[in-house]
Amino acid sequence: MEGRMSFEDQEKDQPFDDHFSVQEYLDYFYSDVMTKYDEDEGVSMPWILDQFHRTFAGERDFGNRLLDVGSGPTVYQLISASRVCSEIVCSDIHQGALAEIKRWKNGGENVFDWSTAVKYVSELEGTG
Numbered sequence: 001m002e003g004r005m006s007f008e009d010q011e012k013d014q015p016f017d018d019h020f021s022v023q024e025y026l027d028y029f030y031s032d033v034m035t036k037y038d039e040d041e042g043v044s045m046p047w048i049l050d051q052f053h054r055t056f057a058g059e060r061d062f063g064n065r066l067l068d069v070g071s072g073p074t075v076y077q078l079i080s081a082s083r084v085c086s087e088i089v090c091s092d093i094h095q096g097a098l099a100e101i102k103r104w105k106n107g108g109e110n111v112f113d114w115s116t117a118v119k120y121v122s123e124l125e126g127t128g
């Protein structure tokens with residue numbers, strides 16, 4: 001992240017994309033996704049996925065279409081919802097982040113590997 005400006009320093013007419021590296025974000029926050037340790041939060045991903053699972057495994061009717069605001073380049077937050085909602089719309093001000101999700105969906109080269117998170121949710125659902 002060296003040499004990057006803070007959000008406050010950014011010129012208003014400069015695209016947000018220029019100051020945020022999708023790859024660095026994924027590597028920094030989500031490498032070793034299920035075991036990643038953070039000083040403040042500990043190992044949080046299993047807990048986060050448990051909460052999404054509990055939310056979407058209930059009887060509640062969520063409708064067919066889900067809007068994810070601020071998707072970033074990640075999909076872990078959508079795994080449980082994808083079992084319930086047939087259409088998921090990802091949104092973000094960062095076009096590169098959305099492009100990364102498209103690459104992942106289309107099976108592009110060297111896409112981020114979310115398979116351990118998907119496997120974890122599948123096991124929660126009893127389908128893994």
Ligand SMILES: C[S@@+](CC[C@H](N)C(=O)[O-])C[C@H]1O[C@@H](n2cnc3c(N)ncnc32)[C@H](O)[C@@H]1O
Nearest residue numbers: 029069070071072073074077091092093094097
């Ligand atoms: C904390 S990140 C979360 C990203 C990802 N969902 C994750 O869990 O790692 C918040 C995201 O919201 C996006 N964002 C910030 N302001 C936004 C806005 N006004 N409209 C859409 N997306 C926005 C940012 O670009 C960033 O990707």
